[in-house]
Amino acid sequence: MSNVYERWKEFYEDAISRDIPGVKTAEKIAYFGIGGSGIPGEVLKLLDLPVEYKLFRSYKVNVDSKTTVVAVSYSGNTAETLAGVKRAQELGVKEIIVITSGGKLKEIAESKGYPLLSLPQGYQTRFIFPYIFTYLVRILNQSTGSNYRVQDLVDGIQDNFTMLSEVSTRIANRITGKVPIFYASDLLPIAERFKQEVNENAKYPAFFSQLPEANHNEIELYSSQQGNQFIPIVIPSDKIDEATASLINAELIYPPYKSILKNISGMFLIAGLASVKLASQLNIKAEELRIIPKIRERTHNLLMGG
Structure with missing residues (x-):
């Protein structure tokens, strides 16, 4: 399964080469998505967005008629x-x-004539992040007049692939036998992605937490015997983050x-590779999901009927 992540450079390149349908100028943007289709919208917050931006990782949405909605669901x-889109239409x-x-x-989308960007079929949602996020950046460029360099997403992998793979091996080895808690301040969405990848690919407990907030409560757990079961992993943005790590x-x-x-594509690659290496160490099939599909079905029955 690590081969899927090793193809990410190709995925980014393909997403860059695909046509983007006509997108109107946006005054406000709202992102609807959850799970593997939701984290790209969270990561979008790391960019210096030139318009008002709201993220809804739930069926409860609140937008007005002047909002451009980006609705993302890998399966569709x-x-x-779907409930969010219905509410937005209302x-x-x-x-x-x-x-x-x-x-x-x-x-x-086809019945209403909405702009439609297609994702390749046959994967778990988390493996398709390069397509979703590249599309998002290109939509921003087109709808807001921004000039984000999408080629940076490719370069973030190809410039240092060997180093990124080595870091992923180090992280997988450090996690084994411990419960990881990923900490970050400015780069919190990246910490969340590490947590998600470990959960889904390795079927393994993992958490994430925000700095510097955790400095005023959570880090005290490392003074107790119970703290020995955890391995803190910090993704630093400043000297305070480094002080916490030390x-x-x-x-x-x-x-x-x-x-x-470049950091988004590079760090997300580390997270993916590390999680499948951990899965391999645990003799776990990274691509297999057993419980998540069941809650998806139950949620669909509750929200949509069935």
């Missing part, structure tokens, strides 16, 4: 996202951009670049 059948939203591989969401004897993952887009 995610109940929370609130008078006219511009809804859809990113999906098929399902009901694709049917809605104090609690944390593992450090330094972002390797000055470019935020």
Whole structure:
């Protein structure tokens, strides 16, 4: 399964080469998505966005008619996202951009004439991050007049792939036998992604927490015997983050670049590779999901009927 992550450079390049349908100028943008389709919207907050931006990782949405909605569901059948789109339509939203591989969401986009960006089929959602995020950056460039350099997403992998892979091995080895807690301040969405990847690929407990807030409560756990079961991992942005890491004897993952887009693609690759290496050590099938599909079905029945 690590081969999927090793193809990410190719995925970014393909997403850059694909046509983007006509997108109107946006005054406000709202992102609807959850799980693997939600984290790209969280990461988008790391960019210096030139318009008002709201993120909804739930079926409860609140937008007005002047908002451009970006609705993302890999399967196209995610109940929370479908319910959000229905509510946005009721609130008078006219511009809804859809990113999906098929399902009901694709049917809605085609019937309403919404801009539709297609995702390749046959993968788990988390493996398709390069497509979703590249599409998002390109949508921003087109709808807001921004000039984000999407090639940085490719360069973030190809410039240092060997180093990124080595870091992923180090992290996987440090996690084994411990419960990781990923800490970050400015780069909190990256910490969340590490947590998610370990959870889904390795079927292993992992958490994330925000600095400097954790400095005023959570780090005290490392003074007790119970703290020995955890391995703190810090993704630093400043000297305070580094001071925290030193104090609690944390593992450090330094972002390797000055470019935020290069850091996003590079750090997300580390997270993916580390999680599948951990899964391999635990003799776990990274691509297999057993419980998540069941809650998806139950949620769909509760929200959409069935």
